Amino acid sequence: MSGQDSFTAWLGARSDAQLVALLERRPDLAVPLPSSMAVLAARAEQRASVLRAADDLGTVPFAIVEALALHTAGGGEPMTRTELKRALRTRAKAATVDAAVTELADRALLWFEGERIRLVPAVAEALPWPLGSGAETTPAPSESEIAAALTDLPEAERALLDKLAGTGPRGRTRDAAPDAPADRPVPRLLEARLLRRIDDETVELPAAVGQVLRGEPVTDPYRLAEPEPRTIPHPLGEVDGVGAGEVGELLRHCAAILEVLGQLPAPALRAGGLGVRELRRIAKAAGIDETRAGLLVELLAAAKLIEKGFPDPPPEADADDFWAPTPAADSWLEAPSARRWVPLAHAWLELDRYPWMIGLRDAADKPLAALAHELRVPYAARDRRIVLEALAEQPPGIELEPAGLARLLAWRTPRRRRHFRRQVIDNTLYEAAALGVVGRGALTGAGRMLLTDTLAAAETALEAALPEPVDHVLVQADLTVVAPGPLTADLQRRIELVAEVESSGAATVYRIGESTLRRALDAGLTAAELHNLFGRHSRTPVPQTLTYLIDDVARRHGRLRAGMAQSFVRSEDPALLAQVLAAPVAETLALRGIAPTVAISQAPLGELFEELRRAGFAPAGEDSSGAIVDLRQRGARIGVRPLARQPYRPTPPTTDQLELLVTELRAGERAATATSGQVVRSDGTRTSTAAALALLQLAARVRRQVHIGYVDAKGTAIQRVVEPVRVGNGQLDALDPVTGTVRQFTLHRISSVALLE
Template identity: 45%
Template sequence: MSGTTLAEWLRAQDDTALVALLRARPDLATPPPADTMVLATRVGSRASVARACEDLDTLTLTVLEALLVLDADQRPVRLADVDALFDVDVRAATDLLRARVLVWGDDDALSTPPATRDAVNPFPCGLGRSVPSLAGADLSGLGEDERRVLGALAAGPPVGQTKDAAHVVSLANARTPIQKLLARGLLVRRDALTVELPREIGLAVRGDRPLGEVRTSEPPLTTLAREPVTVDSTGAGEALELSRHVEALLTAWSAEPPAVLRSGGVGVRELRKLAKDLDVDERRAALLVELVVNANLVADSEGAEPEWVPTAQADPWLAAAPEHRWATLAQAWLDLPRLPGLIGRRDERDRLLNPLAPELNRPAAPRDRRRVLEALAALPPGTAAVDADELAAVLAWRAPRRGGRLRDELVRWTVEEGTAVGVLALDALTAQARTLLTEGPGPAAKRLGDALPAPVDHVLVQADLTVVAPGRLEPELADEIALVADVESAGGATVYRVREESVRRAFDAGRTAADLHELFRGKSRTPVPQSLTYLIDDAARKHGRLRGGAAGSFLRCDDPVLVTEVAAHPAADRLELRKIAPTVLVSPYPLAEVLDGLRAAGFAPAAEGPDGRVLDLRAGGRRIPGKGRRRSPAPTPPSDEQLGELVRAVRAGDQAATTTGGARVSVPGHLGAGPSATLALLQQAARDGRDVLVDFVDSHGTAARRVIKPQVVGGGVLEGVDVSYGEVRRFPLHRITSAALVEGDSA
């Protein structure tokens, strides 16, 4: 039985099949192959075969290994012989392998590239190398211990390490099962410590299951139908919580940026502090850190003592609507080229892996993350995959060669992180996440906005000085409540607590007692308790009795007794306060420092401007320029038109090789060299009616080759008939890199 060569088979395929091949195996198109021989060489290379196998499911990969069991990499085999090894129809899998040219030929003469064995599995289907002389070997006289050894090796892998292989003994002197099998010739000694079970013996031991355990269909996935609206609203709530935590992180790091470790990343102490400040566990805090850096909201200051500092991009993010905040963070997670799941583990040197550490970099992480989400997106809306391990098993069956040693853990991490980011909820993909995957962050933000409950315009004030927001507050109301009260707990309803310190904070920002009374009277659906009224009035009586300005700074007060009290306090010495009038004190220190010192001493001063109005001196937080995303944009896949053009270039290369006998023809010596020589050659070919092999660069920067019969050469353009397609084409002369006359063409 003989078959066509790979190059011949490729040459016989139509353009549609070759475009599909280049689409499925994009590495074949870079750089553009000159002709079919070059394409065939790439198709059969070990690296390309290995890449092409990454997306094969378990059954298709097993069919490819079965072809290797039949030595299809050495001689053509029949599809019927492959089919006989399975208890299911494998034609669909074979056709897929043929479409990717991992197999070529007709059903009666299937071949696979010689490099496939090394690229896929040196021991296909767990079987060893062939020893033809052992075909039909008699295994009836073996002892039970020898059968156990053969059974273990037949299950795969077919090689084993043993000291019993060190010495060759006769059957009479053999003591161990390994020695007996070696003496019988049923095992092959590969070296002093390695034995191998020949393929023929492995097949005989397996009997009616020659390929061993073959999973011909993907494992079951337990699912649960939930209401899509419930899933989306739950995810929306998680999105708001994510936004709140990131806002708190930016606020904390604006005031106290953590140091960048010498090895990169954030230290354990800083991570624990952040987790405590945000009231979250360290795993969530670490994920937040990774997100804000990849979203360009925080970056390394790269100074003499580098710190992780919020960037200028943080302010637009803080000012954005909740849905746009979430879309930015969700896209940053989707594109994150790192594995946050490794944080807290130790590397091969037993060093702890910290957030933002370089060891977490994994360029393939976005692709693997999308693969998990796309598997969930294939389920009906609202359908939950309740067991992450089952989902990992399904994805492992669909692409067993993807993911490496962390393959199953990547699935679990994606589910866990996706839930924290609000992409998943109740184990199902949210509608906004589906939109994010297919349309991008803008439409996803709009979809989330539809899922968010309408903002509420009221709060519920309790007698214990707590303020309950029964939902997402309107932005202006949320800002006012956050100014006068501190968040005590968050969730579907946010609970704030009003304290004397928070009321003073509102006064420092320019609010008056009347403003706060009006806020609570107008926005509370419950009666305002007297305790809150007293708290506001009492804080107002104390607040601002002292007035500070810049001297460095000054303090003034209408009450000379209070001025005398301040001047006599120990804090006055530290702040170098000096009385310049019965009601005025001055200090060389900045006003903010003087006010903080007096507040720590129990006074309640306020800052004032030139017009006497209260000033808000709260620090805006540090900012540095953004550093951009930590990723390279994914290359845009070529269009079908571009791939079609590449296929036509390959055909032209074949035509050129045929008409020139496979060799390029140099420019005639009397024509010189360089652009002028090329122009002269083309003009001569046009006069003589000769075909010319032209190399050129198209408008996309892609090198190509055509056989052209020149008609007009001039005005910076070559116009002629493309011999391969019979079409008239025009080529700018400056894009032509070389030209050669085609041998054998009549003048």
């Protein structure tokens, strides 16, 4: 029996549960459904499928693959399980070897012929290090030794190493021979142990050297014990407290960005991203740095709180598309803190982009823009979850040293070690900390719930960690207002209306000034309401300076009224209106007096307000009844495109679906191997239609299963084992034993019929 036939027979002998487990680990084998075990075996041996299946393997399974490949490469018989354990006894325990062999068999990357273990041919190509590197007992240079040796390396030698690190570990050269001139680059690198000599014309880059050059975590393939990162314990209350503090800052800064984009939407780049200047403007207006602004706009876009399109009202800038808030932002701003956090954190966890790449250079040496397509990385969400799940394995409150965490993840999936470079780990932890998913380097309670996709539980955990809102402030003599904690939603809205945030943290400091008081009066508050606000909610005596300032601003506010005519200005004080008409601003606005107390202008109302205030006046808006109204800009909004294309993510088949596929595969295998019974038209010709019809009618009468060949409407030839129920009107109704349902087959498309014993 040939190797392929033996592999096919081994697959056929696997139980249904084992085949289901195989298809769960290698779903590409099931698409389209293989018609027989021979087809399944052929797919399982294809190089592309094998390499894909090996991506998730750890260091121990690869060590077994290497040991088996080296043994057969020397001309020996395939090893038995006992021989394999003996070969690896100094590196791994017998139970560890057994578990790894089982994992490889479950993935159909090796199979058994009697007691012998045979590798699927292509699996040796999946080794994440040169064949034989893991079996070497000679200690490789340490990471610090390699870094020191690379520090003062001449340019030509460094270029040679970089070339091997980027293209492949082996290279051919005439300088590898022992008698080559010692001052040449290759002999110097061999002397420094930065290269390894294979023969007189071949050198190889040691795995550890390549890892350092590529910025990957350094692991030794010879060592099969899982690395143990250094742990740093923190009190759980402190972890959750720090995370809750970061959540407060996150929500405040996101609200600020929505306000900035609502007042002035940002023009989108032609490629769809957000330009450097616009990101800088947003960061400055929101009071944050550009790195944080880039992360937050990515989160807001992923949570559909900002979108690209044409907003309403339309901006004055000339551009085809803008980035602006969506209508969902309004309800989000009104929601409780924990509820506002959940969509942002979940969007980040599932984000198939790396926000930390903003500002890095692309292949053309241009900086990558925020919200640009180039930031998309298909495996970003998977790797982000892997990093957090490694933290979740630790007891609550335990931080893992980032360098040790990188080595652990590289050891667990060495073919993906480049995904866990220190740069990736550090930036993932930075983003997690900025969202309050991580505090003090350890996973918060809300972060743990988020990983389990129980968003309601995550919201509840965060609510418990957030400090209780306070309903009071401390008004200082220097016209600052200190909030000793998060304010209640109503009080926060009113304080933010009457004051500007000066600094934030555990306690937020607000600053009161003429402009902020005027803003509150513009919104319709009266002087009495402002006095009452501070009198009721300040735990300190309200300073006289604030009382005088409120009264002074309120006395001057509203003496001058503005409306639309295009716009108009009126005042109960004719002298004040005469003062306005005599000022230079009257010419700017083309003001014209039409009565002692009324003047009109062709300028828009917004411009009228701005120019009058710039000239030192304090107008207030009014409606048709003369009542003061809030005329502040409401901000632009942009509708979410209902048919916007979502990133494609394949949905893995369920266990029930795979069990059904295995049942169909067994039926197809049975049909393909059926040799007994009475066969009609086995050559596919149409010469025995009457005989085929008679055989089907006989099977329907005696309730016998038949194997039929059938050509569907697309011209695809299939084989089925069915139980005929009724034959007539040019159609066969037959019970499908796989699904338990009755299926219809057109008689003239049936190419062959065979009774099964």
